[in-house]
Amino acid sequence: MKKILLFNMASLLFFAMPAFSQETTKPVMSKSMTPAEVNLRVPSAGEAYSFDRQRQVPDDLIVPGEWEESQAILLAWPYPSSNTSTYNVLWSKLINTIQKECEVWIMVDQASDTTLAISRMLAQGVSLTNHKFLIKPTNAFWARDYGPWGFYHGQSDSLGFVDIQYYNTRPLDNQVPSWLAGHLDLGLYSSRIKMEGGNFMVDGYGHGFYSTRLNINNANSNWQNPSWALSQTFDTVQKIFNLNTVTELTSLNCDGGTGHIDIYTKLLDEQTILVSEYPSEVTASDKQIIENNTALMKTLTSTYGRPFKIHRIPMATRNNGTYPITCTQIDSDARGFVNGLFVNKTFIFPSYSNTVSGNVAGDSAAIDMYRKFLPGYNIVLIDARVLTTMGGAIHCITMQIPSENPIRFWHPTVEGIQPWATGGFHILSKITNKDGIASSECKWRKKGSSTWNAIQLTDSSGYLTCIIPGLNILSNDTIEYFLHAESNNGKQMSKPITAPNGYYTFYFDDITNAASVFEPYSKDHLFAAYPNPAREQVNVQFYLKAPASVRITLTDALGRQLHQTELPGQDSGKIETQINISGLQQGIYYYSLYTNGALVKTRKLIVQ
Incomplete structure (x- = not known):
């Protein structure tokens, strides 16, 4: 009953x-x-x-x-x-x-x-x-x-x-x-x-x-x-x-x-x-x-x-x-x-x-x-x-x-196009529960594989971190991953909550592909900036297939936006603009091209 x-x-x-x-x-x-x-x-x-x-x-x-x-x-x-x-x-x-x-x-x-x-x-x-x-x-x-x-x-x-x-x-x-x-x-x-x-x-x-x-x-x-x-x-x-x-x-x-x-x-x-x-x-x-x-x-x-x-x-x-x-x-x-x-x-x-x-x-x-x-x-x-x-x-x-007894995740996801790096891909998170976290891990795989690789998250200055290894990952691979944690009271939870059926996905810009030589002139394209590495100023070139409003952003390795250039009403063709980077510390940054609000491409910039 x-x-x-x-x-x-x-x-x-x-x-x-x-x-x-x-x-x-x-x-x-x-x-x-x-x-x-x-x-x-x-x-x-x-x-x-x-x-x-x-x-x-x-x-x-x-x-x-x-x-x-x-x-x-x-x-x-x-x-x-x-x-x-x-x-x-x-x-x-x-x-x-x-x-x-x-x-x-x-x-x-x-x-x-x-x-x-x-x-x-x-x-x-x-x-x-x-x-x-x-x-x-x-x-x-x-x-x-x-x-x-x-x-x-x-x-x-x-x-x-x-x-x-x-x-x-x-x-x-x-x-x-x-x-x-x-x-x-x-x-x-x-x-x-x-x-x-x-x-x-x-x-x-x-x-x-x-x-x-x-x-x-x-x-x-x-x-x-x-x-x-x-x-x-x-x-x-x-x-x-x-x-x-x-x-x-x-x-x-x-x-x-x-x-x-x-x-x-x-x-x-x-x-x-x-x-x-x-x-x-x-x-x-x-x-x-x-x-x-x-x-x-x-x-x-x-x-x-x-x-x-x-x-x-x-x-x-x-x-x-x-x-x-x-x-x-x-x-x-x-x-x-x-x-x-x-x-x-x-x-x-x-x-x-x-x-x-x-x-x-x-x-x-x-x-x-x-x-x-x-x-x-x-x-x-x-x-x-x-x-x-x-x-x-x-x-x-x-x-x-x-829910009672929640496990909560703070995690800046690694998604979409990423710079290909043999050194690996950093995963950063904070995971909390009222009784503390007993264990946490990042599970990842290449697209097409049925097996998840597990990497334990370890404490680093208050964050739980790991590196998805870049060794044996090719520039034409797609990577899928999610986070999983268990609390000291036995509660388990994943982020995203739908894992392993749902997961985060990132992939790479394969600039070694010969076809890419002809690709820029068939659609909007972001070219390699110069000089790169750069110190005071960097020149960014892009191509527009049709007139569009343009936005160029500059972000750090954590994805935080540091600079934005708005170029409304640009004509079609190849265009160049400059970004002042004199206030940036040495390190790796990423610049992105958006046309009419849509992301076209992201590339890596090294500041000396």
């Missing part, structure tokens, strides 16, 4: 399901506030934040990234509406996918609702095997917006919750973080900032992102009394999430009414950002807003001191394969492929077709792109058309609960 957890405000109980019950009914609420709710708003007053149970703000609070390990996914059961069967199909597939990776915590309004929920999932061929039912009434199922933000703190990586204020016209939803923290006996860090979870993302290392809608809401006297200045909103976000860097993105105008960033952008890991890309025929202002926000994010650096990698994914079409082009058309059904959910080694994203209708080819193209962006992940698509007309999708109805 399956166990069902019953949470209430007095106790934690197990109960047996009743044989017959009457399912709760309530209206399905849109993701954004309805006009009636806007008129019912009551402004908040008092302190901007307080730490209810710990009595002081942890100075080592860490909010992990969504791609890190989760112990559970929190969601609310949907209640009957005119399209109940569509909800049942979506929720059943979603719950079944989640429970294969971790527990799924399902909030229902009353104990008797569990019977019908189980029955409805069985009708879809889904048996619950890894779940808890939480008897917690809610107003709506948009759990991302009102659910708790989990964080770690202290030497034991204790789990706690950040509680931000959801719509006060939905009081049952607003209670969820404090209610759950109370029954799990976790610290709760509360703020009266008006903020929804879909309008915030973090990299796990102190960099947060939100949209201008957050400032607009908290500057409104109908939300805050007195209204907040922009600096108060900024400082509060920085304080409650312990952020070093906060990036504000311009809100969209045609996203279903929320202004949330998760509609069009997502961190895929601590150094990679995914952004929707609208086709040229779109006339809505959101197209340019997204491009402006993308341009801003391209100027940002990750925790590794490198520019964020930016991936683009096309806008989703309507059922007939055409794009909505006006603001009104997009706003009424804000479809996109970005609003997905990480569940450990699985990624679930919204799709817009089934066996009867929709653009199957568009969904297939999106899944192919995700397999490229997220190697090794189990990629699952779920038809989300019932949600997008209400302003949300898969990410919006779910919230990760971080």
